[in-house]
Amino acid sequence: MSFAHFNFTLAGNPLDLDKIRGILTRLEDTIIFQLIERAQFAHNPRLYQRGAFQELKDLGFEGSMLEWFLKETEGFHAKARRYTSPDEYPFTPIEQLPQPLLKPIQYPQVLYPNKVNANPSILSFYARSIVPRITRQATLALATLKRANGIVGDEEYEDDGNYGSAGVIDMEVLQAISKRVHYGKFVSESKFLDDPAAFVPHILKPNRDALAALITKPEVERRLLQRLRKKALVYAQDFAPDGEPRGDEAKIDVDGVVELYENYIIPLTKEVEVDYLLVRLNGLSQQEIDDLAGKKPSAAV
Numbered sequence: 001m002s003f004a005h006f007n008f009t010l011a012g013n014p015l016d017l018d019k020i021r022g023i024l025t026r027l028e029d030t031i032i033f034q035l036i037e038r039a040q041f042a043h044n045p046r047l048y049q050r051g052a053f054q055e056l057k058d059l060g061f062e063g064s065m066l067e068w069f070l071k072e073t074e075g076f077h078a079k080a081r082r083y084t085s086p087d088e089y090p091f092t093p094i095e096q097l098p099q100p101l102l103k104p105i106q107y108p109q110v111l112y113p114n115k116v117n118a119n120p121s122i123l124s125f126y127a128r129s130i131v132p133r134i135t136r137q138a139t140l141a142l143a144t145l146k147r148a149n150g151i152v153g154d155e156e157y158e159d160d161g162n163y164g165s166a167g168v169i170d171m172e173v174l175q176a177i178s179k180r181v182h183y184g185k186f187v188s189e190s191k192f193l194d195d196p197a198a199f200v201p202h203i204l205k206p207n208r209d210a211l212a213a214l215i216t217k218p219e220v221e222r223r224l225l226q227r228l229r230k231k232a233l234v235y236a237q238d239f240a241p242d243g244e245p246r247g248d249e250a251k252i253d254v255d256g257v258v259e260l261y262e263n264y265i266i267p268l269t270k271e272v273e274v275d276y277l278l279v280r281l282n283g284l285s286q287q288e289i290d291d292l293a294g295k296k297p298s299a300a301v
C-alpha cells in the first residue's frame with residue numbers, strides 16, 4: 001500500500017482551512033531557515049543575470065545561472081514525478097521538463113482545473129528584492145575583508161564566487177516560497193466551497209477587488225506577521241557550546257524576513273487565491289452556477 005498520495009495534505013479533508021493554515025505555518029520555518037542559510041553568502045548578482053556566464057552560453061543556455069540550476073534540478077525531480085503533485089510547481093516551463101519515469105499517482109481531484117502559476121513573479125521578486133536584502137550583512141563583511149587585504153576598488157565586492165552553494169540554497173528557498181504561495185489555491189477552494197453564493201456574482205462580473213476583500217482575513221495576517229518576527233528572532237540566534245544564546249549579531253535580518261512576507265509572500269498568495277477564483281466557474285453549466293449561487297454558507301470562516 002502506498003501512502004504517497006497523503007503527503008501533500010497529510011490525509012483527512014484536504015480542504016480543512018485549519019489544516020491548510022497549519023501547512024502554511026510549518027512552511028514559515030522552512031523559509032526562515034533557508035533564508036538564514038542563504039544569508040551566509042554574499043549577493044552574487046551574476047547568478048541572476050542572463051548571459052553572465054560564457055560557459056552557459058556555450059551550452060546554448062540563454063537564461064541566468066539560477067535558471068540553469070533550476071532547469072537541471074527540476075529535470076531530475078520531474079522524472080521522480082515531483083510536479084504531478086498538486087502542491088508542487090516547477091520554475092522551468094513544464095513542457096521543457098522530462099516526463100516522469102514513475103507511474104503517476106492518482107491524486108484526489110481537490111482543486112478545480114486551472115493553470116494559475118505565480119512562479120515567474122516569485123523568481124523576479126526573489127532575485128530583485130529578497131537576495132540583496134538578506135545578504136546585505138555578508139556582502140558588507142566581504143567588502144570589509146577585501147579592503148583589509150588591500151583589494152580596493154574592486155567593483156565585485158558583492159561577489160564571493162560561491163555560485164554553486166548560493167544557487168542551490170536559492171532553489172530551495174524558491175521551491176518553499178512557491179509551495180507556500182500556491183497553497184493559496186487550497187485556501188481559496190476551501191473558502192469558496194464554504195460560501196459559494198458570496199463569490200459567484202464577483203466571479204461572473206468579474207470583480208477582483210471584491211474577491212480580494214472576501215478572501216482577506218486581516219487578523220490572520222496580523223498574527224502571522226507577529227509570529228514570524230518572534231520565530232525569526234529565535235532562529236537567528238547563535239548558541240554557545242553550552243547552549244546559551246550568544247547575543248551576537250542575528251544570523252538574518254529579521255525585519256527583512258517580515259517584510260518579505262508582508263510585501264511579497266502574502267500579497268502573492270492572495271493574488272493566487274483571486275486568480276484561482278476567477279477561473280473557478282469556467283466550463284460549468286448555467287444550472288451548476290445557479291446551484292452554487294443559491295447555496296447557503298456552511299460555517300463562518
Ligand SMILES: O=C(O)C(=O)C[C@]1(C(=O)O)C=C[C@@H](O)C=C1
Pocket residue numbers: 021024187215216217218220221224265266267269270273
Ligand atoms: O489564511 C488565510 O485565510 C489565507 O488566505 C492565507 C493568507 C496568507 O497568505 O497567509 C492570505 C490572506 C489572508 O488575509 C490571510 C492569510
